[in-house]
Amino acid sequence: MSAAYAHCVARESDTDWGGVRLHVVTGKGGTGKTTIAGALALALATDGRRVLLIEVEGRQGIAQLFDVPPLDHNDRRIASAPGGGEVFGNALDSEEALLEFLDMFYNMRRAGSALQKMGAIDFATTIAPGVRDVLLTGKTKEAVRRKSGDAYVYDAVVMDAPPTGRITRFLNVNSEIGDLAKTGPIRSQADAVMAVIASPATAVHVVTLLEEMPVQETGDAITELIEAGLPVGAIIVNQVRIPLLTEAEQAQATDHAIDLAQLAIDLESVGITATDSILTALGNQAADHAERVALEERERIVIAALDRPTYELPLRPDGIDPGILYDLAESLRDQGVA
Amino acid sequence: MNNAHAVVPKSPVFDVDAMLGDMTVRIIVCCGAGGVGKTTTAAALAVRAAEQGRKVVVLTIDPARRLAQSLGLGHLDNEPRPVVGIDGSGSLDAMMLDMKRTFDEFVEAAADPERAAAILANPFYQSLSSSFAGTQEYMAMEKLGQLRSSAVVDNRWDLIVVDTPPSRSALDFLDAPRRLGSFLDGRFIRLLAAPAKAGGRAYMRVLSAGFGVFTSVLSKILGGQVLTDVQQFVASIDTLFGGFRERADETYAMLKADDTAFVVVTAPERDALREAAYFVERLDGDEMPLAGLVLNRVASTEGLSIDAATATSAAARLTALGADTSAAVLRIHAQLVATQDRQRRLAERFTSAHRHVPIAVVPTMPADVTDLADLRAIGQALADG
Ligand SMILES: Nc1ncnc2c1ncn2[C@@H]1O[C@H](COP(=O)(O)OP(=O)(O)O)[C@@H](O)[C@H]1O
Ligand SMILES: Nc1ncnc2c1ncn2[C@@H]1O[C@H](COP(=O)(O)OP(=O)(O)O)[C@@H](O)[C@H]1O
Ligand SMILES: [Mg+2]
Ligand SMILES: [Mg+2]
Numbered sequence: 225m226s227a228a229y230a231h232c233v234a235r236e237s238d239t240d241w242g243g244v245r246l247h248v249v250t251g252k253g254g255t256g257k258t259t260i261a262g263a264l265a266l267a268l269a270t271d272g273r274r275v276l277l278i279e280v281e282g283r284q285g286i287a288q289l290f291d292v293p294p295l296d297h298n299d300r301r302i303a304s305a306p307g308g309g310e311v312f313g314n315a316l317d318s319e320e321a322l323l324e325f326l327d328m329f330y331n332m333r334r335a336g337s338a339l340q341k342m343g344a345i346d347f348a349t350t351i352a353p354g355v356r357d358v359l360l361t362g363k364t365k366e367a368v369r370r371k372s373g374d375a376y377v378y379d380a381v382v383m384d385a386p387p388t389g390r391i392t393r394f395l396n397v398n399s400e401i402g403d404l405a406k407t408g409p410i411r412s413q414a415d416a417v418m419a420v421i422a423s424p425a426t427a428v429h430v431v432t433l434l435e436e437m438p439v440q441e442t443g444d445a446i447t448e449l450i451e452a453g454l455p456v457g458a459i460i461v462n463q464v465r466i467p468l469l470t471e472a473e474q475a476q477a478t479d480h481a482i483d484l485a486q487l488a489i490d491l492e493s494v495g496i497t498a499t500d501s502i503l504t505a506l507g508n509q510a511a512d513h514a515e516r517v518a519l520e521e522r523e524r525i526v527i528a529a530l531d532r533p534t535y536e537l538p539l540r541p542d543g544i545d546p547g548i549l550y551d552l553a554e555s556l557r558d559q560g561v562a
Numbered sequence: 563m564n565n566a567h568a569v570v571p572k573s574p575v576f577d578v579d580a581m582l583g584d585m586t587v588r589i590i591v592c593c594g595a596g597g598v599g600k601t602t603t604a605a606a607l608a609v610r611a612a613e614q615g616r617k618v619v620v621l622t623i624d625p626a627r628r629l630a631q632s633l634g635l636g637h638l639d640n641e642p643r644p645v646v647g648i649d650g651s652g653s654l655d656a657m658m659l660d661m662k663r664t665f666d667e668f669v670e671a672a673a674d675p676e677r678a679a680a681i682l683a684n685p686f687y688q689s690l691s692s693s694f695a696g697t698q699e700y701m702a703m704e705k706l707g708q709l710r711s712s713a714v715v716d717n718r719w720d721l722i723v724v725d726t727p728p729s730r731s732a733l734d735f736l737d738a739p740r741r742l743g744s745f746l747d748g749r750f751i752r753l754l755a756a757p758a759k760a761g762g763r764a765y766m767r768v769l770s771a772g773f774g775v776f777t778s779v780l781s782k783i784l785g786g787q788v789l790t791d792v793q794q795f796v797a798s799i800d801t802l803f804g805g806f807r808e809r810a811d812e813t814y815a816m817l818k819a820d821d822t823a824f825v826v827v828t829a830p831e832r833d834a835l836r837e838a839a840y841f842v843e844r845l846d847g848d849e850m851p852l853a854g855l856v857l858n859r860v861a862s863t864e865g866l867s868i869d870a871a872t873a874t875s876a877a878a879r880l881t882a883l884g885a886d887t888s889a890a891v892l893r894i895h896a897q898l899v900a901t902q903d904r905q906r907r908l909a910e911r912f913t914s915a916h917r918h919v920p921i922a923v924v925p926t927m928p929a930d931v932t933d934l935a936d937l938r939a940i941g942q943a944l945a946d947g
Contacts, residue, residue, distance in 0.1 A: 253596040253730060254833075283730070322783065330782060335775045344776060347750040351686070351792060352784050353693060393693065410783065436930045437597075437626050468893050470886070482891060490888035494876040496868060505866040506891050513894045515928035541900060543832070 240533055240560045241457065244427045246368045246420065247382045248457075250391040250445065251431030252438040256462040258285040259544050259552070260431045260537070261384035266553035267562035269309030273379040276312045276367050277302070280360045280394075285384060286313045291546050297321070299367075303546070305553070312378075314367070319345050321359035329409040354400035355410065361397055362413045365420045388430065388445040395421050395428065396452045427457030432527070434461060434520035443530055458561065459532045461524075463539040469514060477514035482507055535559045565865035566923040567947050569830065569857070569906045573913045575947035576854030576920035582611040582721075587823045589710065589722045589816075590853070593735050594827035595837035596728045599858035599924070601625050602931045602940060603827045604725040605633065605656075609934060610941035611721050612645075612654035619655040619709055620723040623702060628932040630658060640664060642709070647934050655719070661701040665691040668704060672802040681798050686791035696734075696742035698727040700806075703739045703813040710816065732826070732841040736814070736848075743810035754780070754789060755796035823853035828912075830860055830905035835912045842916055854920040856944065857909060861901040862925035868892075870899040922947050 241247070247268070249261040258279075265277040276299060279286050287294045290302045295315035302313040322345055327333035339345055349356040370377040386394045393400055397414045420426060430445055432438040442459060449456050469477060476482050484503040491498045498506075527534060537555055540548050556562055567575060581587055592604040601622050608620035619642045625635060633645050633656045640663040642655035669687075670678045681687050691697060706724050713719040726735040745751065753773070781789055816822070824845055828838035838855060845852045868876075873896035880889035913921070924943045931940055 253728065326779065326782070332779065332782075335779060339776060339779055344750060344779075347745070347748070348780055348783050350694075350745055351780075352788055353689070353695070355783055408782075408785070410785070436628070440627060468890050468897070470890075473887050473890055476887070477891075482887060486885075487888045487891060490880055490883075490885040491876070491892075493883065493885075494879045496872070496876055502866050502868075505864045506895055508864065509898060510891050510894050512928040519929050541897075542904065 238560070239562055241427055241562070243424060244457070245376070245378075245380055246364065246426040247380060248385045248391075248395065248421075248426065248428040249383065249431060249460075250385045250388050250428060251460075251462075252389075252433075252441045253387045255431045255433050255438050256537075257387070257431050258289055258384050259549070260429075260460055260462060261382050262286065262289045263537070263549050263552035263556055264429075264561065265311045265380075265382040266303060266305050266309075266550060267556040268380045268382065269303075269305035269311045270553070270557060270562065271305075271307035271309060273305070273309045274312070274377065275305075275309070276314060276378045276381045277384065278314050278316055278364055278367065278381060279384045280316050280364075281384075281386060282315060282317070284315065286315065289544070289546070289549065297363075306550070316360050316363050318349055318356040318359050321363050322349065322355075325359065325362075325409070325413075352401075354397065357394050358397045358401055358410060358414050358417060361395065361417045361421060365417045368420055368425070385428075388441040391428065391445055392448040392452050392454065395449075395454055397421075399452070422453055422455065424455060426455050428454055429457040429460055430532075431460045431462050433463050434523040436519075436523065439523045439526050443526070446530055446532065456532060459527055459530060459534045461527065461534060461536045464536045465517075465520070465539050467517070469510075469517065474514050474517060477507075477510040478518065480507060480511050482510055535561055566860050566862045566925045566943070567921070568865075569860050569902060569923060570909050570913050570921050572917065573919065573921040576856070576922040577947070578607070578610075578854070578922050578944045579614070581823055581825075581853050582607065582614055582616065585720065586821060587853075588713070588720060588821040589706070589724070589819075590823050590825055591724050591726065591735075591817065592825045592827055592856075593726045593732050593841060594856075595732050595829075595834045596730055598827050598829040598834050599856070600728075600827045601629070601725045602937075603825065603856050603858065603924075603944070604723050605629065606931075606937045606940035606944060607825070608654055608656070608721075608723040609645075609648065609937045610945065611723070612648045612652040613650045613938075615650055615652040616721045617653050617719045618721045618723060619657070619713070619719045620725070621657055621659060621702070621705055621709060622725045623659050623698070623727050624725075625658060626930065626932070628930070632933040640667070645934075659698070659702055659705055661698045662691045664701040664705050665697065668701075669799075669802075673798075677798055677802075681795065684791055684795045684798075686788065686795045690795075694742065696738035696745075699729070699735055699738035700742050700810065702727055702735070703810065707813050707816065732837045733844060736817075736844065739810040740807065740814060743805075743807035746806040747808075750776075751792065751796055755793050755800070818848070818850055820851070823851055825853055825856055827856045827858055829858055830908050832908060832911075835908060839912055839915060842919060852919065854922060855912075855916075856922050856924060858924045859926045860905055860923050861898050863895070863898050863902060866895075867899055867902075868895060870896045870903065873899065 249257050251257045265275045269275040284294050292302050295313045297317040297320045299312040299314045303311040323336045326336040368381045398418045401414050428449055430442045432442040446456050484507055488498050537552050592600045594600050608618050612618040635658045640660040642657040645654040645656050648654045669681050709722050826838050826841050828834045873892045877889040877892040922944045
């Protein structure tokens with residue numbers, strides 16, 4: 225066994241999600257699904273692995289995140305990871321998937337293309353949104369399973385998935401197309417998709433902020449996923465602020481009990497002359513800050529009660545760029561995600 | 563003008579109280595990207611208008627749970643109910659949109675009971691009314707139309723405030739209903755329902771792949787039952803409405819009337835500001851009346867500003883001196899100032915291209931906005947500009 229190989233095996237069992245090959249990332253809109261999916265893909269690709277990052281909503285969020293040209297339905301290399309790993313990106317296209325489907329099962333690619341030009345394919349997927357979901361999850365499943373020789377082409381697949389409100393319906397294709405197709409290729413496709421998605425090789429991670437609505441939606445989504453028999457993964461708490469106050473200071477600030485006279489003396493000692501209104505404003509800001517921190521603590525308790533492995537990523541004050549994404553990836557690795 | 567307005571120093575102040583006090587304004591629509599504070603703003607405007615004496619109804623779409631509770635929106639009966647605790651001579655009714663119910667009622671109002679029951683039981687209708695993209699927007703518009711008629715007919719309200727659905731794109735509120743309308747009234751659906759009526763042979767020739775291929779592909783993808791369901795649905799609604807598209811066009815036209823005011827809500831973030839810019843441009847292009855922009859969740863320093871660099875370096879020296887608490891207080895301030903600086907730069911991208919759009923800046927409150935007192939505080943911040 226080569227040293228490099230030994231290293232890989234060691235890491236595999238080190239991480240919290242060693243057996244998982246499909247990571248689905250959901251969350252309330254705007255919490256950071258796309259950002260986290262990108263960071264997770266980089267984390268999983270570290271040390272010579274190949275990871276595919278998939279988007280399903282046609283927003284080109286991945287291309288923007290990695291600052292690369294728009295993606296299409298062909299896998300394209302979008303980033304390299306530390307230690308020689310590679311991340312590929314793919315923006316799944318349900319119309320294209322449908323044409324492939326017609327081609328594969330009915331040998332009807334030309335008729336399909338003609339219909340597509342008239343907008344009839346779009347019409348078909350609009351009539352039955354479940355079909356679109358089967359096609360998209362079907363392509364994802366296919367990427368998870370794809371092999372070259374004996375080995376999987378991708379060590380892991382990460383999906384930047386629909387938001388919490390739609391995730392269960394989206395993944396639970398079996399029930400979604402329930403009445404649609406009792407037999408035939410769409411049905412077999414749905415069954416094959418469920419065999420992957422509802423297995424321990426998949427984990428659905430939920431991204432949240434320490435705010436009421438996203439935490440609420442996280443709880444609701446986890447309940448729905450469990451009811452549907454889908455494998456819930458981790459909760460990833462994003463945009464966490466670094467604590468600025470000690471516990472004692474937190475209590476003082478909350479009660480507006482910070483010693484403003486002492487503050488004035490301290491400020492004077494570093495050359496800042498503080499008027500009463502400045503002191504009052506500083507005291508108020510500390511109180512507001514403490515209130516926000518207390519609220520975040522309450523949300524943390526709600527999250528803890530959901531009893532899932534939980535990771536935290538810091539709020540980056542200047543926003544996200546491709547460089548910072550590597551920091552987030554490293555932080556995920558440090559916490560044992562990958 | 564409040565201190566918070568300093569993040570958009572060159573923009574005129576959006577005079578919210580003037581809008582609320584203008585009796586010719588009878589509909590206020592709050593739009594914007596997801597999560598920026600549309601629902602909060604709609605509720606705060608409604609409370610403030612009511613407490614200034616207007617007879618208000620607010621249509622919310624997706625209020626946060628605790629806000630819903632304090633507005634008495636616990637029961638989902640899809641009808642406005644009085645909000646308890648409003649001061650003054652005005653009144654406030656509130657409701658939360660139930661899109662499926664709105665659609666069902668729309669069908670029940672148009673068809674005799676037997677036919678309505680058949681439509682409601684149709685699987686295609688069920689998926690259309692619960693999970694189609696655009697249905698929520700269509701039904702929000704539909705409900706707005708209903709509220710407007712009852713405002714006019716029995717003089718129940720003199721102001722309707724509407725929240726808009728949580729789509730990623732603010733433009734969806736304007737476009738989704740007509741998109742759904744066109745789909746439902748579109749050529750393909752007509753063709754499925756009654757190939758002969760849809761334009762006969764001439765149309766068949768346009769369909770170069772041929773009608774046979776069309777239905778054969780569809781039934782391969784969807785299964786024969788779905789096509790049957792769609793056909794039955796279309797046949798049963800055919801004679802009921804003037805058409806979905808036409809109806810969507812009518813509500814759209816309503817939004818162009820003089821008594822409507824659009825309030826675009828945004829947060830000081832890149833994506834949200836870009837959405838706001840698209841929306842403002844669209845309103846302008848369609849000659850729809852923009853009242854102003856609400857820049858929500860801005861870091862406020864109450865006018866005080868020790869600049870971030872000075873505060874940070876002073877904090878470091880205080881830590882060295884062992885004055886930890888004072889250092890922490892300064893760091894909190896430094897963080898706030900740094901955030902405000904970033905927000906000012908981000909907002910400038912919007913304001914430099916849209917100099918004349920009046921803006922009301924609302925600070926980030928230390929906690930979520932959950933009750934009438936919080937809504938009053940937001941309303942006050944809105945009125946302060
Ligand atoms: N940890 C973070 N620190 C700072 N900004 C963040 C962080 N995570 C996400 N963001 C920013 O928040 C916004 C929403 O993130 P995004 O990944 O697009 O969310 P979603 O895909 O859930 O809508 C983006 O502007 C992104 O840059
Ligand atoms: N100015 C504000 N300060 C603090 N929290 C706010 C503010 N505006 C909105 N919020 C909170 O942000 C969350 C999202 O607001 P909401 O109005 O529901 O947004 P939208 O309707 O645009 O999705 C809610 O929890 C709300 O309490
Ligand atoms: Mg995204
Ligand atoms: Mg809302």
